[in-house]
Amino acid sequence: MSDVSLKSELAAFRMTPGLWTIAGVAGFALLLVIGSLTGAIGKDTFAYRVFIDPFAQMVEMPDLFAQTLWEGLVGGVLYALIALGFVLIFKASGVFNFAQGIMVVFAALTLVGAYEKLGTIGIRGEAAAFIALGVALAVMLALAYAVERVVLRPLVNQPDIILFMATFGLTYLLIGLGEAIFGGNPKVMIADQLYLPRGAIDLNILGGRVTIQKLDIAAAVIASAMIAILALFFQYTRIGRALRAVADSHKAALSVGISLNQIWIIVWFAAGVVELVTGIMWGARSDVSFGLQTIALKALPVLILGGFTSIPGAIVGGLIIGVGEKIGEFYWGPLVGGAIESWLAYIIALIFLLFRPQGLFGDKIIERI
Amino acid sequence: MSAAAQPGQTSDPADIILSVNNIEVVYDHVILVLKGVSLIAPRGGIVAILGANGAGKTTTLKAISNLLRAERGDVTKGGIEFNGERVDRLSPSDLVRRGCIQVMEGRHCFGHLSIEENLLTGAFTRRDGQAAIRRDLEMIYGYFPRLRERRHSMAGYTSGGEQQMCAIGRAMMSRPKMILLDEPSMGLAPQIVEQIFEIVKTVNGKEGVSFLLAEQNTNMALKYATYGYIMETGRIVMDGPAQALRENEDVKEFYLGVGGEGRKSFRDVKSYKRRKRWLA
Numbered sequence: 001m002s003d004v005s006l007k008s009e010l011a012a013f014r015m016t017p018g019l020w021t022i023a024g025v026a027g028f029a030l031l032l033v034i035g036s037l038t039g040a041i042g043k044d045t046f047a048y049r050v051f052i053d054p055f056a057q058m059v060e061m062p063d064l065f066a067q068t069l070w071e072g073l074v075g076g077v078l079y080a081l082i083a084l085g086f087v088l089i090f091k092a093s094g095v096f097n098f099a100q101g102i103m104v105v106f107a108a109l110t111l112v113g114a115y116e117k118l119g120t121i122g123i124r125g126e127a128a129a130f131i132a133l134g135v136a137l138a139v140m141l142a143l144a145y146a147v148e149r150v151v152l153r154p155l156v157n158q159p160d161i162i163l164f165m166a167t168f169g170l171t172y173l174l175i176g177l178g179e180a181i182f183g184g185n186p187k188v189m190i191a192d193q194l195y196l197p198r199g200a201i202d203l204n205i206l207g208g209r210v211t212i213q214k215l216d217i218a219a220a221v222i223a224s225a226m227i228a229i230l231a232l233f234f235q236y237t238r239i240g241r242a243l244r245a246v247a248d249s250h251k252a253a254l255s256v257g258i259s260l261n262q263i264w265i266i267v268w269f270a271a272g273v274v275e276l277v278t279g280i281m282w283g284a285r286s287d288v289s290f291g292l293q294t295i296a297l298k299a300l301p302v303l304i305l306g307g308f309t310s311i312p313g314a315i316v317g318g319l320i321i322g323v324g325e326k327i328g329e330f331y332w333g334p335l336v337g338g339a340i341e342s343w344l345a346y347i348i349a350l351i352f353l354l355f356r357p358q359g360l361f362g363d364k365i366i367e368r369i
Numbered sequence: 370m371s372a373a374a375q376p377g378q379t380s381d382p383a384d385i386i387l388s389v390n391n392i393e394v395v396y397d398h399v400i401l402v403l404k405g406v407s408l409i410a411p412r413g414g415i416v417a418i419l420g421a422n423g424a425g426k427t428t429t430l431k432a433i434s435n436l437l438r439a440e441r442g443d444v445t446k447g448g449i450e451f452n453g454e455r456v457d458r459l460s461p462s463d464l465v466r467r468g469c470i471q472v473m474e475g476r477h478c479f480g481h482l483s484i485e486e487n488l489l490t491g492a493f494t495r496r497d498g499q500a501a502i503r504r505d506l507e508m509i510y511g512y513f514p515r516l517r518e519r520r521h522s523m524a525g526y527t528s529g530g531e532q533q534m535c536a537i538g539r540a541m542m543s544r545p546k547m548i549l550l551d552e553p554s555m556g557l558a559p560q561i562v563e564q565i566f567e568i569v570k571t572v573n574g575k576e577g578v579s580f581l582l583a584e585q586n587t588n589m590a591l592k593y594a595t596y597g598y599i600m601e602t603g604r605i606v607m608d609g610p611a612q613a614l615r616e617n618e619d620v621k622e623f624y625l626g627v628g629g630e631g632r633k634s635f636r637d638v639k640s641y642k643r644r645k646r647w648l649a
Contacts, residue, residue: 252477257465257494
């Protein structure tokens with residue numbers, strides 16, 4: 001009896017492509033380990049340097065590994081935050097918002113610019129910083145309103161590519177506007193005035209010292225909190241439910257009396273808040289300049305990895321890309337002369353596309369048969 | 370045969386919840402779909418619009434609920450009055466707020482939301498508080514016990530009948546005065562269709578919700594409706610109380626499929642074509 005069931009189970013066992021991949025990787029790794037242990041792969045061969053040496057380093061110096069991992073995670077959380085802005089807008093208004101990056105810069109510039117203006121009329125310090133924060137939020141709300149009025153509403157029902165091109169227009173408009181109002185020079189983020197911590201903590205662990213910037217901790221905590229708040233908002237509130245309904249079907253949402261215009265304003269504003277937070281964090285880590293908008297391009301591989309419509313996907317994708325590029329840079333970078341951080345993410349995304357075009361968490365396609 | 374004939378005996382304007390007055394609808398600025406449609410729905414009644422594919426039933430309903438504009442359609446002539454108020458320039462969300470909601474053809478539930486979340490989206494326009502909404506949710510589950518069982522399932526995974534119930538329940542959550550029900554029988558088993566029509570009748574009787582339904586299933590629609598309009602190629606070609614339509618020879622032959630006895634000769638087919646043309 002048990003024999004029969006075992007047989008049928010064996011018969012039901014099939015090598016799926018996924019299993020083949022795992023088996024292949026495992027076999028290859030086994031081969032390498034045996035090779036290096038028996039001395040078949042010499043220390044100066046290419047295979048040793050690519051496949052053995054980096055892992056040996058990770059094991060030998062766990063403190064360095066932990067440091068790299070932490071830096072990757074912080075970068076990843078911030079990528080996730082940018083990707084989240086994309087996902088929000090893409091889900092609700094079906095627009096791929098190319099202007100995301102410049103909106104991050106614009107939000108941060110508004111914050112710093114408003115603070116400087118307040119300084120000229122004698123308001124300084126923390127009070128000014130928080131007034132400036134309010135001003136920046138108001139500007140993002142106005143921007144959301146303007147985008148809905150001027151871009152989305154007149155272009156409703158047009159092909160996606162037209163809306164996409166419209167966001168290009170928005171990008172250059174914001175660049176021009178930003179330079180005209182705030183000037184092109186890099187500015188310093190008002191991190192201290194916003195009670196963001198500075199300095200570092202040294203941890204003596206893993207037989208070495210791991211340095212953790214307090215600002216990075218704050219960034220990770222704030223970004224995580226932001227993501228959690230958005231998730232709860234989406235899941236449990238009336239507006240959140242309406243947002244998901246619009247993402248599901250514009251027409252049906254319209255038919256139950258959900259006003260698309262209102263939802264679009266809310267979504268673009270929510271994305272604006274996310275952008276402002278991203279701008280503050282990135283701005284505090286480097287400075288506030290127009291160069292910052294290129295980090296938004298890093299969100300593209302994150303989106304490909306996580307799926308364009310998935311919030312968990314944006315988070316996991318962000319972490320994978322963040323950690324992947326830091327570890328890649330640190331351990332494999334020297335092999336090709338370094339600086340692979342700038343393109344590694346795109347290569348990861350490209351390879352990923354070949355195997356799973358809908359992304360890790362791309363929208364589940366519900367099909368009734 | 371006047372298209373604007375009064376359904377039943379109502380003549381008091383207060384008894385009319387919806388009146389459509391000689392409307393023309395154009396899609397994409399060129400395609401004329403409705404060529405002067407007029408109809409009247411009495412308060413608390415069930416009125417059916419019947420006709421074949423492409424006759425303009427759905428367009429008529431969408432013109433009323435104003436979902437038309439999202440599909441690049443436009444009412445170019447005539448007017449629509451709901452509850453004594455001109456509504457042809459209002460947005461769908463304004464109309465839902467005034468108590469007129471459409472259940473679209475093909476159900477259109479939110480596939481990635483649970484049944485209960487679907488029902489709750491129907492209450493989006495309401496401002497009367499959580500308690501009232503909860504109470505109505507219970508009422509919906511009372512009418513559709515099946516939905517209570519599936520309340521936590523994703524709507525995309527439920528059966529066609531359950532989705533139709535969900536779509537009707539979702540519309541009821543907005544506390545409507547009138548539901549525009551488009552093709553509720555589409556793709557459903559006859560037994561389920563009967564069940565759905567029974568519920569429509571109960572809701573109509575108990576909650577006083579008026580219905581305007583578009584149907585291809587003439588037989589079913591005329592069984593439950595009080596008054597019917599028959600459309601062909603963008604015009605209303607015949608109307609009358611459901612009883613009268615059921616007994617009309619032409620309706621029997623063209624829509625109910627119960628023609629004269631015996632095999633038809635070639636000559637009959639000719640006359641059929643002739644009469645059909647006249648009817649159109």
